[in-house]
Amino acid sequence: MKISIVGAGISGLATAHAILTRNPDAEITIFEADKRVGGKVWTETSADGYLCEGGVNGFLDKIPKTLELCKAIGISPLPADASAQKRYVYSRGELHKLPEKPPEFLKSRLLSVRGRLRVIYETMAGGTDNPDETLAQFGTRRLGKEAFERLIDPMASGVFAGDASQLSLKSCFPRIHEVEAEYGSLILGLIKLQIKAKREGKNNTHGPGPGGRLTSFDNGMSALTNALAKQLGSRIRLATPVKGISRSGNRYLLQLDNGVEEESQVLILAAPAHAQARMLQALDPALASLLGEIPYPALSVCCFGYRQQRVGQVLDGFGFLVPSKEQRAVLGTIVDSNVFPGRSAEDSILLRSMVGGARTPELALLPDEQLIDRVRSDLKAILGINPEPDFIRIFRHERAIPQYVVGHATRLETIEAHLQRHPGLVLTGNAFKGVSLNDCVVNAWKTALSLIPQPLDGENA
Numbered sequence: 276m277k278i279s280i281v282g283a284g285i286s287g288l289a290t291a292h293a294i295l296t297r298n299p300d301a302e303i304t305i306f307e308a309d310k311r312v313g314g315k316v317w318t319e320t321s322a323d324g325y326l327c328e329g330g331v332n333g334f335l336d337k338i339p340k341t342l343e344l345c346k347a348i349g350i351s352p353l354p355a356d357a358s359a360q361k362r363y364v365y366s367r368g369e370l371h372k373l374p375e376k377p378p379e380f381l382k383s384r385l386l387s388v389r390g391r392l393r394v395i396y397e398t399m400a401g402g403t404d405n406p407d408e409t410l411a412q413f414g415t416r417r418l419g420k421e422a423f424e425r426l427i428d429p430m431a432s433g434v435f436a437g438d439a440s441q442l443s444l445k446s447c448f449p450r451i452h453e454v455e456a457e458y459g460s461l462i463l464g465l466i467k468l469q470i471k472a473k474r475e476g477k478n479n480t481h482g483p484g485p486g487g488r489l490t491s492f493d494n495g496m497s498a499l500t501n502a503l504a505k506q507l508g509s510r511i512r513l514a515t516p517v518k519g520i521s522r523s524g525n526r527y528l529l530q531l532d533n534g535v536e537e538e539s540q541v542l543i544l545a546a547p548a549h550a551q552a553r554m555l556q557a558l559d560p561a562l563a564s565l566l567g568e569i570p571y572p573a574l575s576v577c578c579f580g581y582r583q584q585r586v587g588q589v590l591d592g593f594g595f596l597v598p599s600k601e602q603r604a605v606l607g608t609i610v611d612s613n614v615f616p617g618r619s620a621e622d623s624i625l626l627r628s629m630v631g632g633a634r635t636p637e638l639a640l641l642p643d644e645q646l647i648d649r650v651r652s653d654l655k656a657i658l659g660i661n662p663e664p665d666f667i668r669i670f671r672h673e674r675a676i677p678q679y680v681v682g683h684a685t686r687l688e689t690i691e692a693h694l695q696r697h698p699g700l701v702l703t704g705n706a707f708k709g710v711s712l713n714d715c716v717v718n719a720w721k722t723a724l725s726l727i728p729q730p731l732d733g734e735n736a
């Protein structure tokens with residue numbers, strides 16, 4: 276059986292790996308438009324030793340599948356420095372450390388006394404009949420306006436570069452949605468889950484950041500996609516964009532450049548949804564239109580390097596997020612040189628700032644000079660950094676992270692219904708059920724399992 280995979284980002288590569296694990300004889304070809312593998316996994320190292328992540332910065336070690344994948348392909352994960360649990364939010368002219376424990380929350384000045392009391396009132400806040408709430412509706416209803424603006428809104432920026440008044444709670448953060456449904460309160464739910472985890476001897480005491488420890492590799496995130504590509508070898512065809520797809524009997528025909536066609540029985544599209552839409556336009560215009568509706572706002576990643584002596588001690592911990600109410604260009608900045616070793620030379624620091632996203636996509640597309648000015652002005656106001664950076668590298672993503680806006684779940688159901696008409700066609704990637712790299716790896720395994728359901732040795736049937 277011939278299998279074609281379109282897209283050699285983590286989704287396409289991990290899917291190929293998972294299929295070959297289940298059936299080493301599978302005949303797979305991976306078509307990649309770019310001259311390199313990795314897609315949004317994109318590491319570059321400068322001559323003066325700055326290791327910049329143009330896209331994915333890391334993954335959380337809470338999902339065994341990604342760690343198992345690393346082991347299978349022989350690469351060692353690099354956990355972030357313990358101090359990276361320390362995270363900040365910029366609000367009303369100063370940085371506030373996100374509280375790691377309840378007593379710290381009570382003392383923190385991130386929220387006013389009234390705002391903190393409103394958060395405690397969460398245990399008694401009412402439910403809703405709205406089946407698909409926005410993050411803004413949910414956050415305000417449960418935690419109050421202040422906590423929404425200073426905690427939930429920046430979280431939407433940090434994960435999705437998104438607009439909390441558009442994003443769907445149940446599609447973006449299904450676990451939070453479930454905890455409310457199950458326990459009627461987030462605070463009570465989390466306390467009960469902690470007690471349960473302790474009873475079962477599990478360590479479930481994470482800080483305020485997302486659960487699990489951020490993880491990367493010595494040579495950055497591209498180590499993962501490069502190692503996968505090395506194993507997949509000549510199955511990958513770089514610089515080979517798929518232009519369109521048609522069907523002949525039970526085979527899919529892939530149109531490549533110069534009128535060349537390739538055929539396969541199973542076709543896995545692991546390119547972004549907008550690219551899948553273009554490819555499927557002739558085969559199924561209604562399906563293509565559904566895929567094309569998933570928004571992907573622009574985002575730019577601005578890496579600034581400084582010699583330490585010129586800026587002094589910048590900030591301990593991971594970095595900071597900026598609530599949209601602050602009206603800054605920067606959504607957040609990570610002090611990469613604090614998080615993983617080897618991201619800059621000994622005497623240097625590396626900052627990585629995100630600009631654009633769903634609220635201000637136009638800022639991501641500013642010409643270099645204006646973009647640099649905006650970031651410099653924010654870093655001056657927030658971190659007090661005045662000097663010109665010694666090193667600058669800007670990564671542009673015209674279409675960055677898919678937005679799971681209200682209606683996303685219904686759209687997925689309609690897409691599923693369309694797919695019934697196309698046996699052998701699989702749509703995967705981060706546009707559907709989870710935007711993180713971990714989600715992509717888990718979905719890769721699910722795809723492989725659906726294609727090759729026979730249990731492997733040692734696997735439960």
Ligand SMILES: Cc1cc2nc3c(=O)[nH]c(=O)nc-3n(C[C@H](O)[C@H](O)[C@H](O)COP(=O)(O)OP(=O)(O)OC[C@H]3O[C@@H](n4cnc5c(N)ncnc54)[C@H](O)[C@@H]3O)c2cc1C
Nearest residue numbers: 282284285286308314315330331332333517550705711712
């Ligand atoms: C700036 C940024 C930072 C991020 N940071 C993190 C992070 O720290 N942690 C995390 O978990 N997630 C992060 N993400 C989310 C991350 O993008 C995903 O988790 C994951 O990398 C997406 O992988 P993918 O393979 O689904 O898609 P992509 O990486 O987009 O790969 C799709 C591939 O398809 C190819 N392609 C497109 N069209 C065609 C065509 N016609 N023919 C052939 N090939 C085609 C593309 O060239 C690309 O290589 C970040 C995203 C961005 C944009």
